[in-house]
Amino acid sequence: MSTTDTVTTTAITLTDAGLDPFLLHASAHRRPTGTGLPADSGPFGFAEPVRQCGPRTVADATGGPGDLLPAGLRGRPVIGGLLDPVGPDTGPVLLDGAAGEVQATCFFRDRPDLMDRRPLVPSLSTLVRFAAATDELAALRGQFADHADRYGTEAVAEASRQLLAVFEEGADGGPAPFRKLAALIRPLALVTGPGTASAPALDLPPRLLDEEFGRGGVVRFEEVDFPATLTHEPTRRFLRGTGLPEHAFLFLLDTDLPLRTLAEYYGDEHDGAFPAGRLPARAGQLIRLGSLVEDTALVVDGTTGAILSWSPPESALRPLCTDISTLAFTLWLLHREHAVDERSGHALTSDTYDQLALTMIRVLSSIDPAGTPTDTDWHYWTELLQDEAGGVL
Known part of the structure; x- marks a missing residue:
């Protein structure tokens, strides 16, 4: 080749x-x-x-x-x-x-x-x-070109083998970190295809999360678990049919079902100690799904399906992912990278962290541009991935 x-x-x-x-x-x-x-x-x-x-x-x-x-x-x-x-x-x-x-x-x-x-x-x-x-x-x-319109774990494995074969040709036994990064991480974007206009942004393989996190590690919801303000039907279908991992890297799903809005959560958990004036606008339409690191909540806009992060210490609401499907892909990608790095003897993170972070950001930006925006000075995933001292990857 x-x-x-x-x-x-x-x-x-x-x-x-x-x-x-x-x-x-x-x-x-x-x-x-x-x-x-x-x-x-x-x-x-x-x-x-x-x-x-x-x-x-x-x-x-x-x-x-x-x-x-x-x-x-x-x-x-x-x-x-x-x-x-x-x-x-x-x-x-x-x-x-x-x-x-x-x-x-x-x-x-x-x-x-x-x-x-x-x-x-x-x-x-x-x-x-x-x-x-x-x-x-x-x-x-x-x-x-023959990988166009081909998605799933088999497509990822085939593209990875093909790219690695290209890299090995003429490399003369030279340093391998760049080859490993590109061949093992960049093809992960092929695991999912685009959704349709009336569906989530991504068409994830049916058992992708189950295979990655274990079937017992993925939580699926029922209609009774949704607050009335969650009116975005593609989000409801995704949470019912595909679900989210209960424990993922950087994310912990709220398992106190049914799901609650931010207004309900702070009313129940903090008994009014967090003033309503410090909550974001439309707190009654923002449904808390779980928590990220550093006391940051992950919420979904019940009307649009957009995924946002809410930081109580800063009273800041920021875009996080386009929708529930791109959130699921991001959680899968982070978990998969850790598995790949473990198989490589942690060579990716120990030798080439900066290049690994850039490769991960490129994969995310190719799937969900809203997940790594270029028109803002700060973004959650970008900051975390580039934080070598914090050991995110």
Whole structure:
């Protein structure tokens, strides 16, 4: 199996004169001065400054914190960046000018001395080829065109095997973290297909949650469990037929049935200690489904079916997921990632956390753009996934 080595986006072509101070490795010259580098491809971008003046050093690219940078990084050439789907670049992509290896790093503005290098791929050509294959999977075109309209766990497993085969070809036994991430995590988006206009946003496989959490770990509701203000029929059907996991990573379902509105919950549980004036507008139409970490409630709008988070300490109501089906997918995705990471000996989280977080965000954003919005400064899933210190993944 092979993939073409063609750049499908606008290419950035550099000259030998701009590369000579940095890139001594012959193959490192051939790609940028020949077919060029893609302006952006998958999780990688080769930024406009590279187009204008060639690679910069880490010291230049990070604002020149001088001798605070590790000595081995100051003069390393930056060839591009890891692209964050919900924000700016998260870290430079580096090139070992002597060996030709591509590496990644994160820049901590307050602690530049903590920067280190993590291997990505053996060469620039390999990086571009890998990124092109990942793009084809995301768009279900090229060698992955036959996956269009195919969903479920078997489709995920087949796409994962196919992508891993592409990555293994010509990798020369080089560093594997990027290959593992892309091949094991990115295809998880294929587990579900789109819903219809009168149904939830996603068409989850019938037994997906049961297989992941165990049939006894999934709670299904009855009509008597719904408050009168839950009038959104697709949400009612989903809770009756598919249900939600009782215990999921970051989520605990309320099992004190029937479900209650926020107004009822605080009236019952806190006996008026939480003033009604601090509750969100339409608290009588917001039905509490359970709790997230850090004293945050997960609620569904009984009229529209939108899923929101409610933070009592901040008196803040924020969008969380498009609807109940995308919430279920998010909970499934988080649980599946933990299972994949355990099977890999925790290599994903221990070696490449920043890249793992970006890959997870990309999977979520491809399924539920409302789950990782780009028009807000803060979002629950995005913040949690990027919090390496908090150990979310």
